[in-house]
Amino acid sequence: MLTIKNLTVAYDETPVFANLDVTFQVGKITGIIGPNGAGKSTLIKAILGLIKTQQGTVAYNDQTMKQVQKQVAYVEQRKDLDLTFPINVFDLVETGTYGRLGLFRSPGAKERAETEQALAQVGLSDFKKRQIGNLSGGQLQRVFVARAIVQQAEIIILDEPFVGIDLQSETAIMAILQQWRDQGKTIIVVHHDLNKVSRYFDDLVVMNHGVIDYGPTSAVYNPANIGQAFSADLSAVLFTEKTGVGE
Amino acid sequence: MNSLIDFINALGKYDFLQSALITAIMVGVMSGVIGSFIILRGMSLMGDAISHAVLPGVAVAYMFGFNILIGASLFGILAALLIGFVASHSKIKTDTSIGVVFSAFYALGFILISMAESSTNLHHILFGNILAVSDSDIMTTAVVLGIVILFVSFFYKELLITSFDATYAQTYGLKVQILHYALMLVLTLVTVSALQTVGIILVVAMLITPAATAFLWTDKLTTMLFLAGGIGVLSSITGLYFSYTFNWASGPAIVLVAAGLFLISFLLSPKQAFLRHRVKKTAPAPQAAAVETLATNEGGDR
Numbered sequence A: 001m002l003t004i005k006n007l008t009v010a011y012d013e014t015p016v017f018a019n020l021d022v023t024f025q026v027g028k029i030t031g032i033i034g035p036n037g038a039g040k041s042t043l044i045k046a047i048l049g050l051i052k053t054q055q056g057t058v059a060y061n062d063q064t065m066k067q068v069q070k071q072v073a074y075v076e077q078r079k080d081l082d083l084t085f086p087i088n089v090f091d092l093v094e095t096g097t098y099g100r101l102g103l104f105r106s107p108g109a110k111e112r113a114e115t116e117q118a119l120a121q122v123g124l125s126d127f128k129k130r131q132i133g134n135l136s137g138g139q140l141q142r143v144f145v146a147r148a149i150v151q152q153a154e155i156i157i158l159d160e161p162f163v164g165i166d167l168q169s170e171t172a173i174m175a176i177l178q179q180w181r182d183q184g185k186t187i188i189v190v191h192h193d194l195n196k197v198s199r200y201f202d203d204l205v206v207m208n209h210g211v212i213d214y215g216p217t218s219a220v221y222n223p224a225n226i227g228q229a230f231s232a233d234l235s236a237v238l239f240t241e242k243t244g245v246g247e
Numbered sequence B: 001m002n003s004l005i006d007f008i009n010a011l012g013k014y015d016f017l018q019s020a021l022i023t024a025i026m027v028g029v030m031s032g033v034i035g036s037f038i039i040l041r042g043m044s045l046m047g048d049a050i051s052h053a054v055l056p057g058v059a060v061a062y063m064f065g066f067n068i069l070i071g072a073s074l075f076g077i078l079a080a081l082l083i084g085f086v087a088s089h090s091k092i093k094t095d096t097s098i099g100v101v102f103s104a105f106y107a108l109g110f111i112l113i114s115m116a117e118s119s120t121n122l123h124h125i126l127f128g129n130i131l132a133v134s135d136s137d138i139m140t141t142a143v144v145l146g147i148v149i150l151f152v153s154f155f156y157k158e159l160l161i162t163s164f165d166a167t168y169a170q171t172y173g174l175k176v177q178i179l180h181y182a183l184m185l186v187l188t189l190v191t192v193s194a195l196q197t198v199g200i201i202l203v204v205a206m207l208i209t210p211a212a213t214a215f216l217w218t219d220k221l222t223t224m225l226f227l228a229g230g231i232g233v234l235s236s237i238t239g240l241y242f243s244y245t246f247n248w249a250s251g252p253a254i255v256l257v258a259a260g261l262f263l264i265s266f267l268l269s270p271k272q273a274f275l276r277h278r279v280k281k282t283a284p285a286p287q288a289a290a291v292e293t294l295a296t297n298e299g300g301d302r
Helices: A040-048 A089-101 A109-121 A137-151 A167-182 A223-229 A232-245 B002-013 B015-040 B044-053 B055-064 B068-088 B094-115 B122-127 B135-154 B156-164 B166-171 B176-198 B203-215 B221-246 B250-268 B274-282 B287-296
Strands: A002-010 A015-024 A029-033 A055-060 A072-075 A155-159 A186-190 A203-207 A211-216
Touching (some): A015 A040, A015 A203, A015 A211, A029 A167, A040 A072, A040 A155, A040 A186, A072 B166, A089 A109, A089 A137, A089 B156, A109 A137, A137 A155, A155 A167, A167 A186, A203 A223, A211 A223, B002 B015, B015 B044, B015 B135, B015 B156, B015 B203, B015 B221, B044 B055, B044 B068, B055 B068, B055 B094, B055 B176, B068 B094, B068 B135, B094 B122, B135 B176, B156 B166, B156 B176, B166 B176, B176 B203, B176 B250, B203 B221, B221 B250
Parallel strands (some): A029 A186, A029 A203
Antiparallel strands (some): A002 A015, A002 A055
8 A cells, every 4th residue: 555644745845635545455546636737747756756855655555665766657747758769669668677677778679578578568569760759649659658567666656647648558558557556556547538437547646736535536526626626517417428438 | 093002001011000900990899889888778978977087087187197097997987976966856957967077087187187297188188199108108009909709708698678668678778877987988988098099079970970971870789789880980090091191190081081971870870861852852853763662672661
């Protein structure tokens, strides 16, 4: 269980959120939803130790995140990367082994085999020699998921993995996430829109400058929470539509 | 052609020319390799800044008679730390911080050099004087080349991942900052070596132009490193030849050759394909031919 207690993060004077408490369950896919600027990315960056926190603790089964650093995989947003970089698909996925190799050790036959296998899992074996700029958004996202596979982490955190990708890639990635869940890993997904929320996520964290509610999606995904995080109007539209379509 | 034979004959005859050639080759390799990481990290301006910021270190080394590498490293690292400090402790952006710090260092260097005028020649520091390389200069350059090669081979995967995706490197616990400053230190060492061949003003051209040229030809980092080193060497040797034959200043001659190689690559390389795109745009008539060139290019562009 990933437990966050009393967490406060502020970039300037005003905190993004203060005294935040939330837990993420092992063996679950947990979605984090909320409007732009709600602090979703800030929360995962705090979990990953990428930003300074003012107060609070993040613990995984009573260990600090520093202790389990090598057990965490992060799939960041694609837009933050230089797609002209001289690296091909295979070499990028192989960077997933760097963390456990440590300094002064290069990837060997074992690491290359793991890389091949991960590429096969996301269906990109035929693309391994491609420079990464010559991929579609969905293929590139699958490349980063393949890197996370290679990391063999216990906690996998994905930031907006489904933005601007094709349906085939989305399905492939979702299948990997479910596989990870069945292996008892902890999966955290920052999600941008409310479509498919109940289909994709076992648990849900609803955010807007702090956590509004968290728990099993069936209990948390309700008009009151969504209304509070986004707007009452959106909530009304969403939930009437939902009952209408009967999904 | 005769001038080429003259050049080769002179190489056999004159020690100073041999020394110049050896230094030029070593500097070509190291600046191409380190320059590749500089441009991939989007740090061309930083490369320029650090290369200028070593000037006070050079002056101080002359004044007190210790090794120029030590003086230069000291000021190079100091400049890198200051640039980082100003950028992270104020709302000022990094490029502005670079501008403030490096111009101040450069100015300080000028004043110190004019105070130490006696044995040094400012002109040589600014523009290089490869034909006056001493044996100890060669030794120093060889040591720096060794450091560059060791640094890049031992930390290849760390340099790769921090250049491409520093955030990811941080998540698995790599000390990204330390590697950054280590690279800056190596950069100052390369700068000092390149001082002799092209001078302080043009060092940045040796770092960036061969690396940028190599970048246009390949999609693989290892290939890029070797290619950039090779282009650096080719520029240095050819520039030296022009310098000897036409009595041009060695630094500008080397840099112009490098720029010429870049221009050719800009026009012809498959990745850039400036000419091909031009031709396609202006003359769409022979479509079959255009399609064929594209096909032979195995999807080099999207």
